[in-house]
Amino acid sequence: MNKLSNPTDDLSQFVASAKAHGVADDFIVTLLRRNGWGEQRVYRAFSAYYAGVLDAPLPRGAGSAENARDAFYYVLNFLTLGFWSVALGQIFYALIAHRFPDAAGAGYYGMSLRDQISWQVATVIVTFPIFAFVHRIIGRTLQTRPDSYNSGVRKWLTYLALVLAVLVICSDAIWFIEAFLRGQLTTQFILDSLVLLVIGGGIFTYYLATIDPPKSQAS
Numbered sequence: 001m002n003k004l005s006n007p008t009d010d011l012s013q014f015v016a017s018a019k020a021h022g023v024a025d026d027f028i029v030t031l032l033r034r035n036g037w038g039e040q041r042v043y044r045a046f047s048a049y050y051a052g053v054l055d056a057p058l059p060r061g062a063g064s065a066e067n068a069r070d071a072f073y074y075v076l077n078f079l080t081l082g083f084w085s086v087a088l089g090q091i092f093y094a095l096i097a098h099r100f101p102d103a104a105g106a107g108y109y110g111m112s113l114r115d116q117i118s119w120q121v122a123t124v125i126v127t128f129p130i131f132a133f134v135h136r137i138i139g140r141t142l143q144t145r146p147d148s149y150n151s152g153v154r155k156w157l158t159y160l161a162l163v164l165a166v167l168v169i170c171s172d173a174i175w176f177i178e179a180f181l182r183g184q185l186t187t188q189f190i191l192d193s194l195v196l197l198v199i200g201g202g203i204f205t206y207y208l209a210t211i212d213p214p215k216s217q218a219s
Contacts, residue, residue, distance in 0.1 A: 011037065015045045016052075067153055073138055074157040080131035081161070085199050087123035092195045094120070100188040142213075149213040158211050161203065168200035 011032070018028050025046065032042045047058045094116040142148050176193045179185050 011041065011045045012048055015049050019049060019053075067151070070141075070148065070151050070153045071157075073134055073141075074154055077131060077134045077138060078157055078161050080127040080134065081203070083127040084124045084131060085203065087120040087127075089195055089199050090120045091117050091124070093192055096188055096191045096195070100186070100191070146213055155211070158207055161207050162211075165200050165204035165207070169197065169204065172196040172200065 014032075015028060019025075029039075029042055029046075033039060051058050094113060098113050098116075148154065172193055176185075176190075179189055
């Protein structure tokens, strides 16, 4: 009884045969990918081929362990960023309302300034040092392991942060234009909008500038 052909064995045999005829690696990879083979399976076949040619097993990297660690650092980094940036914005809102009170909010702003911002100040005191510490660890990792710039976890979470920052900026712009069209712009409203724009825009600008490696490392 004939055994069914194993696609993985066929792939490995094809790679070995192509290399025996002097075909370049890049051409083989391109050819296989355009014929529906996934990149991971293609490189697994190349790993097996070169392990046999060199008579030495391919050394395994940290792989999943590094991905899990990167995910932990980046999730913690962006969570703490969200906590302290929102709290910071609320502190500025309270300070602006205290300096430029709005009659419509007289009931809420009857509270003392300390009562209004105590929770937000505590949030910044707790979460900002954690953010700064984790951010420093990430920076050191990127310096010692430049390949970390291409980490899928890093790319996905950074782009997610950029999307959220864009949503904040767009919401702020819509909020401002709507108030302008209704003739409801006040000093407090303008300053609140400016605070949101500065915080959201600063986060967006920073992470957009740092998502790719510096030119000195990329070259």
